[in-house]
Each structure stands twice: as C-alpha cells, then as structure tokens.
Amino acid sequence: MHKIFSNGAIFVTSEADMVALGQRIAATLQGGEVLGLVGDLGAGKTHLVQGILEGLGAGEPAASPTFSLVHEHTDGRLPVAHFDFYRMKSADEALGMGWDEYLGSDSILLVEWADRFDGALMPQDTRWLVLRHVDATTRSVALAGC
Ligand SMILES: Nc1ncnc2c1ncn2[C@@H]1O[C@H](COP(=O)(O)OP(=O)(O)O)[C@@H](O)[C@H]1O
Ligand SMILES: [Mg+2]
Secondary structure, rough: OOOOOOOOOOEEEOHHHHHHHHHHHHHHOOOOOOOEEEEOOOOHHHHHHHHHHHOOOOOOOOOOOOOOOOEEEOOOOOOOEEEEEOOOHHHHHHHHHOHHHOOOOOOOOEEEEOOOHHHOOOOOOOEEEEEEEEOOOOEEEHHHEO
16 A cells, blocks of 8 residues: 655555555556656665566566666567666767667666766656655655656
C-alpha cells in the first residue's frame, strides 16, 4: 500500500512496495515512453526498474546496468531499453552508442541518472521519477509528467 505526501510524492516503505509501484507504472505504458529516474545511489531506481520490467512480463530481473551502458529486454509486452548514465563521461558517449536511434524507436526507455549532463539528453515529454531516501527502509517517489 502506498501513502502519499502532501506534495504529491508517494511514500514507499519496502523494497517489495517499490517493485509493486513499478508494476503499477508498467500498466500505464503503451510503447515509446521515456522514463527518467533521478535519485542518489541506493534511492531505489533499479528496484523500480525491476518492478516495471516485471509488470511488462519482461522476464529476467533487471541487472544493474552500471557496467554496461544499456540492457535491452525484448521478451515482455513492450520492448525496453534500460540505461544508466552514471558511468558515462559525456553526453557524446550516449550519442555515440545510438541514443537518437533509441529515442526514435518504439522501445520504452528507462534511464537511471537521467539528470546527468543537465538532463540534456532527455526529450521534452520525459516522465520524470524522482526518488529520495527518507529513512533506512523508506523512499519517496515523485512523479512528474506521468
Ligand atoms: N523502500 C525501499 N525501496 C527500494 N529500495 C530500498 C527500500 N528500502 C531499502 N532499500 C534498499 O536500498 C537499495 C536500493 O538499491 P537500488 O534499487 O539499486 O538503488 P539505485 O538504483 O537508486 O542505486 C537496496 O539496497 C535496497 O535493499
Ligand atoms: Mg541503480
């Protein structure tokens, strides 16, 4: 169950709840949406991604793509490309790996650390998900443009 803050952010009190929120978000996706996940290390971005993938029936759990810049999942209801900008040195590195082609595709793009490079890579219609630590087991998730 998700409580809601007065500022509209959702209060998520366990890892399982974060995955469940991802599943709810997945149900709203129709193809081609770009989701930008923002928040510090350990804020829960990868757990939320895992829930979205589960909700889409995308099979295997999302491995953190920290060591490869993109993981593609094609076995679910919609194709997904999961990015992590954390290890990219520059926006050019993303452009060099075909970012524009991903943007123009029907894939759902799930982007951890989407605010890197001042968010310059992210399109105008990005759905932003801003995650914050509240305490050891609680995170808040604010949705914008969703
Ligand atoms: N409510 C919660 N939601 C998500 N993760 C939580 C929560 N409470 C504690 N955690 C812990 O926080 C960490 C989140 O990790 P992860 O999802 O990889 O974050 P990120 O991708 O933002 O770095 C994990 O160690 C997880 O066990
Ligand atoms: Mg992560």
